[in-house]
Amino acid sequence: MTYYYLKRFLLWIALWGIVSLSEGLAQDNDKVEILQAAELSGETINGVEIRKLKNNVIIRHKGQTLYCDSAYQNLQANNLEAFGNAKLVDSDGSVVTSKKMLYDGNTRFAKAIGNVVLVDEQKVLETEQLDYDMSSKVAYYTVGGKITDPENVLTSQEGTYDTKSKIFYFKKNVVIISKKDGDRIDSDDLIYNTVTEIAYFQGPTRITTKDNDVLYANQGTYNTRTKVSNFKGRPKVVNEKYILEGDSLYYDNLKEFGIAIGNSQMLAKNDSILVNGDVSMFWGKEGRSKVYGKAIARQFSDKDTLFLIADTLISVNNDSTLQKYVLAFNHARVFRNQMQAICDSLVYNRGDSTIYFFRNPILWSKDNQMTADSIRVQTANNKIKTAFLRQNSFVISTDTLQNFNQVKGRYITAHFIESQIRRVDVNGNAESIYFAIEGDTVMTGMNRAECSDMKLIFKAQNKLQSITQYNKVDALFIPPHELEEPQKRLKGFIWRKEERPQKAEFIRRIRREAGASIDETSQEKGG
Numbered sequence: 460m461t462y463y464y465l466k467r468f469l470l471w472i473a474l475w476g477i478v479s480l481s482e483g484l485a486q487d488n489d490k491v492e493i494l495q496a497a498e499l500s501g502e503t504i505n506g507v508e509i510r511k512l513k514n515n516v517i518i519r520h521k522g523q524t525l526y527c528d529s530a531y532q533n534l535q536a537n538n539l540e541a542f543g544n545a546k547l548v549d550s551d552g553s554v555v556t557s558k559k560m561l562y563d564g565n566t567r568f569a570k571a572i573g574n575v576v577l578v579d580e581q582k583v584l585e586t587e588q589l590d591y592d593m594s595s596k597v598a599y600y601t602v603g604g605k606i607t608d609p610e611n612v613l614t615s616q617e618g619t620y621d622t623k624s625k626i627f628y629f630k631k632n633v634v635i636i637s638k639k640d641g642d643r644i645d646s647d648d649l650i651y652n653t654v655t656e657i658a659y660f661q662g663p664t665r666i667t668t669k670d671n672d673v674l675y676a677n678q679g680t681y682n683t684r685t686k687v688s689n690f691k692g693r694p695k696v697v698n699e700k701y702i703l704e705g706d707s708l709y710y711d712n713l714k715e716f717g718i719a720i721g722n723s724q725m726l727a728k729n730d731s732i733l734v735n736g737d738v739s740m741f742w743g744k745e746g747r748s749k750v751y752g753k754a755i756a757r758q759f760s761d762k763d764t765l766f767l768i769a770d771t772l773i774s775v776n777n778d779s780t781l782q783k784y785v786l787a788f789n790h791a792r793v794f795r796n797q798m799q800a801i802c803d804s805l806v807y808n809r810g811d812s813t814i815y816f817f818r819n820p821i822l823w824s825k826d827n828q829m830t831a832d833s834i835r836v837q838t839a840n841n842k843i844k845t846a847f848l849r850q851n852s853f854v855i856s857t858d859t860l861q862n863f864n865q866v867k868g869r870y871i872t873a874h875f876i877e878s879q880i881r882r883v884d885v886n887g888n889a890e891s892i893y894f895a896i897e898g899d900t901v902m903t904g905m906n907r908a909e910c911s912d913m914k915l916i917f918k919a920q921n922k923l924q925s926i927t928q929y930n931k932v933d934a935l936f937i938p939p940h941e942l943e944e945p946q947k948r949l950k951g952f953i954w955r956k957e958e959r960p961q962k963a964e965f966i967r968r969i970r971r972e973a974g975a976s977i978d979e980t981s982q983e984k985g986g
Contacts, residue, residue: 490537491564492519496530508534516541520564522550523593527560537564545571547591553579553622555591555598567593575600579622582653583607586618596622608653611683612636615649627651637683640669642712644681656684668712672698676708686712695719701748702726703741715743725750727776730783730809731759734772735969746777755968756785763841766794766965769804776809783809791816794960797842797878799823801958802834812838822846823959824878827856830953831871846873853951856880859920860902862894865949866915881917889913890949893923895936905942908934 493499497514510532512518518525518532518539528543538561545560547569558573569591571577577584577591577598586604591597599619606613606620606627616631628650635644635651635658648662658681666674666681666688674681677692688694688710695704696717703710705719719725723739725748726732737752750756751771758765769787776783785807793800793814803818816822816834823829824843831848838844848854852871856864869887873880885891889910895903899920906923911930918924928934937946 490520491532491539491562493517493532494519494524507536510534518562520562521567521593523567523569524548525560525562538562539564547571549593549596549622551579551596551622553577555589557589569593577620579620579625581609582625584618584620598622610638610656612638613651625653627653635683642669642683642686643667644683655682657682670698670712672696672712674708674710679708688712698743700728701741701743702728703739705739715741717741717743723750727774730776732774732785733757733759734774736772746775746782748774753968754787755965757969760841763796765841766792766960766962767807768792768965768968785809792960794962794965795841796962797824798836798838799960800834801960814838821955821958824875824880826858827854827873827880828955829854829871829873830955842878843875845875847871848873851951852885853949854880854883855952855954858894858896858922859899860894860896862896862902863892863947863952863954864894864923865892865952866890866913867949867951868913879917879919883913883915883917885913885915887911889928891915891926892947892949893926896922902939904936904938905947906934906936907946908932910934 493512495515495517496512498512500511502509512532513529516527516530518530525541526544526546527541530539530541532539541560541562543558545557547555547560555569555571555575555577557571557575560572561570571589571591573587575586575589577589584598584604584606586600586602588602589598589600597619601617603616604614604618606618613627613629613635615629615633617629619628630648633646633649644658644664644666646660646662646664648660649664650659660676661678664676668686674688674690674694674696676690676694679688679690679694681688688708690708691706693704693706694708695702696708696710703717703719703725705723706721708717708719710717717740719739721737723736725734725739725741734750734754734756736750736754738750740749742748749771754769754772756767756772767785767787769791770789771787773786788804791802791805793805800816800820800822802816802820805817806815814836816836820834821828821830822834822836829846829848831852832850835847836843836845848871850869852869853867854865854871854873858864866883866885868885868889870885872884874882889912891908891913893906895906897903906926908926908928910928910932913929914927916924
């Protein structure tokens with residue numbers, strides 16, 4: 460028994476003597492240092508000296524410590540192969556484990572193979588093969604990998620991890636999934652900063668949130684913690700109710716707030732309203748949006764399309780308060796097949812189909828022109844039902860001979876059937892001029908009247924059927940041969956046909972401002 464222990468003791472002395480001798484002779488800090496091995500043997504293969512280490516092997520080199528079951532060390536090349544439960548611990552605290560590991564002492568380059576796991580603080584990288592440059596502290600894989608941190612799970616075909624900056628670089632089939640809410644990022648080229656939790660991408664990227672909002676972009680950043688995005692490259696956000704698009708896009712998913720800048724476009728799906736402008740802003744929780752800078756809106760329907768131009772457009776569509784309206788500010792222009800208008804500003808209440816026109820409005824419907832300080836219009840089936848003119852009200856219409864029939868007063872209420880005036884009520888300072896026509900070709904005279912109030916009833920094609928005058932009536936019929944040109948006009952008469960909006964101008968504006976992003980087929984709606 461004494462002989463057995465003496466033999467073991469002498470073996471350990473020999474082992475450490477060999478190790479110490481090799482390290483002492485090397486006098487070189489680049490050489491790999493063997494700290495421990497239960498068994499040590501050596502042989503020369505093809506002229507190369509190979510050292511074999513077995514059982515509880517521990518090796519150290521420039522701040523890295525390698526643990527394994529066994530290892531082959533090439534003394535001349537200063538590299539080694541580690542087998543079985545290989546574990547590489549760096550001085551920065553990161554740890555790599557694998558079935559097998561190759562380590563080059565000259566380049567400080569490690570290659571981990573089989574069930575590779577890199578742990579760095581709270582980040583875990585898993586792959587089948589990992590190259591790790593211990594000098595630069597950069598690890599990379601090309602055979603598919605998975606990274607897990609407290610907030611997200613990331614996968615990709617290729618990846619690089621800088622353990623100093625804590626930044627991952629991913630390529631090919633990149634997917635990031637939030638542990639907390641399931642938000643998902645799909646990309647082919649993405650950088651992820653594990654400290655700031657911000658993802659940067661330079662290629663086609665899709666982000667899907669837990670609420671099924673989908674964001675598309677080609678360049679930009681996404682904060683996986685705050686859910687705030689900054690995109691470029693014609694990005695857009697799509698959800699159940701809206702699509703928001705622009706040359707660049709800021710979107711806060713938690714607040715449901717977005718800003719699209721440059722050739723912006725916003726579509727309200729449920730209301731079939733498409734708006735273009737320089738800048739679009741969207742508050743999803745409030746159901747509110749704002750578009751400014753050459754703004755143009757279209758509301759599509761089966762039979763007609765409403766076009767609206769203004770410097771600024773604001774839309775409110777709040778389901779909780781049942782508020783649904785559109786506001787247009789500065790240089791507003793409206794076109795619909797059965798109605799056109801210009802004014803400084805307007806409010807369109809989509810709940811009751813009422814439009815309010817303010818500051819010098821002009822309203823046209825077929826052969827009728829209406830002006831006043833303000834106008835309120837009730838519509839039905841995309842056609843004017845009733846028009847309420849307030850202060851300095853003036854209605855002009857043309858007959859079959861292109862004569863100008865005129866009504867003016869303080870307040871005018873005009874009732875329409877199929878966009879043609881059938882009844883006009885005038886209250887306060889009423890004046891009228893109407894031409895009497897026999898058939899459709901002969902003018903037999905002109906009726907001119909003044910009174911306090913007036914009611915006019917019309918047949919088709921603006922033909923006067925009856926007129927009823929109230930209080931202080933002053934009426935005159937003038938035959939054709941006695942008519943002089945000044946008598947054919949009421950004071951304040953201005954025929955403003957040249958200012959009437961035409962559909963062609965809206966189409967040109969859309970093509971010029973919105974360009975290729977607009978679905979050209981939408982222009983065909985409404986005839």
